Amino acid sequence: MRSGKRWQAAVLATASLLWGAGCTPTGDKPNESTDSAGPETNPTVVAPADPAIANHFATMFEVGPDADARYQESLEQLRTVPGATEILISRYKALGDANPSERWQVVETLRALADPAALKFLVPLARSPAPVDDYQPGNNSTSGDTFYGTKTCNQAMVNQFWNHFDFDKGDWDDGFGFEAPCDLNRPLARTFNALYLLAYSAQNYATTTGDLSGNALRWGYPFAASNIDELDGRCGSGDKNSGARATTYHGAAVDDRTELKWPFFYGENVVERAGTIVHEARHANGKSHNAGTSCPRKASCDSEWSYMGANSYHVLYLWWFYVDGTRTTTAMKNFAKTEAQYVIDYGFKTRPPYTIY
Numbered sequence: 001m002r003s004g005k006r007w008q009a010a011v012l013a014t015a016s017l018l019w020g021a022g023c024t025p026t027g028d029k030p031n032e033s034t035d036s037a038g039p040e041t042n043p044t045v046v047a048p049a050d051p052a053i054a055n056h057f058a059t060m061f062e063v064g065p066d067a068d069a070r071y072q073e074s075l076e077q078l079r080t081v082p083g084a085t086e087i088l089i090s091r092y093k094a095l096g097d098a099n100p101s102e103r104w105q106v107v108e109t110l111r112a113l114a115d116p117a118a119l120k121f122l123v124p125l126a127r128s129p130a131p132v133d134d135y136q137p138g139n140n141s142t143s144g145d146t147f148y149g150t151k152t153c154n155q156a157m158v159n160q161f162w163n164h165f166d167f168d169k170g171d172w173d174d175g176f177g178f179e180a181p182c183d184l185n186r187p188l189a190r191t192f193n194a195l196y197l198l199a200y201s202a203q204n205y206a207t208t209t210g211d212l213s214g215n216a217l218r219w220g221y222p223f224a225a226s227n228i229d230e231l232d233g234r235c236g237s238g239d240k241n242s243g244a245r246a247t248t249y250h251g252a253a254v255d256d257r258t259e260l261k262w263p264f265f266y267g268e269n270v271v272e273r274a275g276t277i278v279h280e281a282r283h284a285n286g287k288s289h290n291a292g293t294s295c296p297r298k299a300s301c302d303s304e305w306s307y308m309g310a311n312s313y314h315v316l317y318l319w320w321f322y323v324d325g326t327r328t329t330t331a332m333k334n335f336a337k338t339e340a341q342y343v344i345d346y347g348f349k350t351r352p353p354y355t356i357y
């Protein structure tokens with residue numbers, strides 16, 4: 001059957017034609033963050049494909065006795081679309097490496113159309129190196145990314161977060177997601193999901209970054225937006241299970257910034273990421289940990305609850321989210337409870353006398 005052959009070809013083509021920079025733990029990003037001068041470039045949400053093209057793409061995955069005939073028929077129809085080759089090439093460029101499946105569909109369609117004008121575009125692609133794909137998304141439904149992704153995948157949200165947290169293209173391209181802000185497997189979309197949770201989980205959420213009134217569920221987002229200088233995507237260990245989730249640099253002699261790393265993007269679910277952002281915001285606000293390694297987790301220890309360090313803020317946010325969070329799921333609220341209790345039990349030299357029920 002023809003479609004079986006197409007799939008075989010797809011596997012081979014995908015290996016050589018698609019690339020997406022994954023994470024190389026060292027050297028893929030400059031140590032100093034990129035501060036853009038002049039007009040900001042925001043990541044762009046890709047619009048759906050032209051209907052004639054989308055229809056042809058659908059036939060590629062059909063199976064059954066008529067699959068081949070339908071594929072040929074749709075290909076012939078596509079030949080009658082004026083400028084089909086150009087439309088496909090611009091589609092490919094708009095996709096970036098956002099969606100490997102659709103990218104393959106574009107390349108395969110260009111090959112099948114056999115328009116000489118497409119050759120100039122296809123040949124360099126075939127010579128490109130294959131990717132190293134080190135994304136570690138795991139189950140995006142469990143992590144909450146599927147749920148929150150439907151809310152963050154639009155240009156208005158992308159623009160809002162981009163501006164409030166001073167993201168820069170140079171800190172989020174090369175596979176981190178600038179080229180595909182809706183791709184839930186990439187660091188950027190996973191960060192946007194956490195920011196959405198942070199911004200909109202209070203029933204009466206704050207509508208300006210200067211409004212710090214109410215409880216932590218309400219002031220979490222404005223507090224983070226007004227204290228974090230900028231959010232930068234970094235590899236860190238390059239593995240979700242090891243190394244720091246995030247690091248905040250703050251002081252007179254350094255470029256103020258908060259770096260988010262592989263364990264943040266892939267080792268944490270959406271609400272845990274939001275908690276980490278509040279934690280880091282407290283560091284950006286000037287409060288460091290004051291108890292070294294003298295707590296049960298032996299790192300990032302605060303002396304006690306009343307020190308009101310990053311760990312107290314972290315717990316406050318998650319606790320309020322558990323009690324009062326809205327526009328979320330029960331699973332997220334339970335994750336928040338577990339994480340808050342963990343920080344209570346392991347993050348303080350003197351354990352706060354709190355148990356979250």
Ligand SMILES: [Zn+2]
Nearest residue numbers: 279289300310
């Ligand atoms: Zn910390």
